[in-house]
Amino acid sequence: MAIEFAPLPLPPSADPSKFIDFGREVKGVDPATLDPKSERFAEIHDALYKHSVLLFRDVSMTPEQQYALTKAFDPKSEDYGHGNNKTEGTKKSILHPDLKTIPRVPQVQLIGNGTVYNHEGLVEAKLKHPSHTTFHKTRVSPEDEAKGVTRFYRWHIDAALYDLSPPRVTTLYGLIVPNGPPQVCRYDDGTGDELPVPLGTTAFVSGKTMFDILPPELKSLAVRSKVRYAPHPYVWMAPAHAMPNALGIETEGLELPLNELPPWEESKIKAFPVVWKNPTTGELHFEVHPCGAAELLVDPVPAGAKREGALFPDGAHLTELKEVRELLYKMQRPAIAPKLVYPHDWHENDLILFHNRGVLHTVVGAFTPDQVRAFHQCNLAASDDPTGPSLEDVKKWA
Known part of the structure; x- marks a missing residue:
């Protein structure tokens, strides 16, 4: 069966002309059993770098399989992108509350919201969805929050940014995805920009577009x-x-x-x-x-x-x-204008691969304490640093 690459369903807020090559849903292949040496993996590899975000629906994947798939994009890589167990162990780190390590596969992290029991060797994992309320200088009022108003949390690249090289690829696998009404992400930066978003979306913007639209x-x-x-x-x-x-x-x-x-x-x-x-x-x-x-x-x-x-x-x-x-x-x-943002509408057993060296992304929204959400995340500190523009690129654009 041939692999099919279908355009991602864009929200009405998106400008389709800016997403011609961005994002694809992949059909006709099981990402959990891909042979890294196969032509099918080579096809997925090239598609990821061309389209930045790949979505697989209805996936059944163990932590071991997720690690193997992530590693296939950089076979010399080994450790989690922030160093195995280092992020959670550094209690002063802003990432400390967000991640729980899967004991038998320390390259895979459990993230989400609420309390998860007896999960992949974790007897009890108390998860907290990162929220702007704990990190931003100002916050949405409780009254507006009750009406579904929210914010982006932190636009970022997955990377330690110290000692370790930025991962090439991040894989995100949705295990438990709570249902709820959509929210409105408010920019609150004086522009009046707002973005309708699904509950608990992961939002992506293209680094290529970010460069292309610069004067x-x-x-x-x-x-x-x-x-x-x-x-x-x-x-x-x-x-x-x-x-x-x-x-x-x-x-x-x-x-x-x-x-x-x-x-x-x-x-x-x-x-x-x-x-x-x-x-x-x-x-x-x-x-x-x-x-x-x-x-x-x-x-x-x-x-x-x-x-x-x-x-x-x-x-x-x-x-x-x-x-x-x-x-x-x-x-x-x-580049984070509403028309340039892809907010993914998560379903259970969705697997997303994204080119971590080609996009910026952010967690969005907020959950109540009783809304349980569980995802597996994997990225690996790369075996090399990213390559910058060539001399020809500099001459062309400088």
Whole structure:
């Protein structure tokens, strides 16, 4: 049986012209039993890099099979993307409450909401769906929340951003998906933007689109820049507050001082290109985790390139958090407009694979304590760092 790739059902809010190549539902293949050396896996591999998000419906998958499928995209990878058991064990980390490790397959995490009993070796797992109410500087009023108003939680890439390389692929498998009325995700950033969303959606935006829609001067800046992340960024950012549209941190000076972080080494601090090159298509994807960014390093415009109108034509090293954040926000905010967001409507036994080096995503919404939700998540710290733009790319866009 031939593999079929069908377009994802887009919500009315989406601009179809911006989703021509984004996202596919895959039919005719069981992802749990894919042979990594088969032509069928090669077809899935290339489709993921071309379409960024792949959806499989009605999947039956063990944690071992999910780990094997995730690892097939990077056979040299081994450990969970934040380091096996390290995220949950670092109690100061903002990720600490969100993840429970499957004991026999530590690369797979149990996430969700409510209490789950006797699950894959976990006698009792108390899960908490990440909510803007615990992370944002401001929050939706309880009255509006009761009416179904909510927010994005945190736009991000799955990555430790310190010591380990960002995973190539994340797999998300929905086991228990509670039903409930749709919500309205409010941006609350002065634009009036709102997005109707299914309860508990995972929202995705394309890093390729994020780069493609930039004006020339910001494309030039993007291809010439690297972002340097804070050491142990999830501990560093834990006392701080996110912006209301979840695209970065408010600059209030609340980040944990570097001398109060867990021990860290300068050599393990990560500095990545702002745009990452897709290994299959050659396209450029804007891939920055705005919450963990600490500095920007900008190269000069190349010899012979137009300097007029260029930002930092002689290069720059930006270390003031407010300036770094405002520049990144200026580049990233257009791409989270409602018409560019794909909010997935989860069903039980949905499996989503997404190109973690090609999209940004976020948890959305809120559940009541008695609404049980259980997902398995797997991503693996990659065997390599992402590749930035080539010299030809820089010359083309700078």
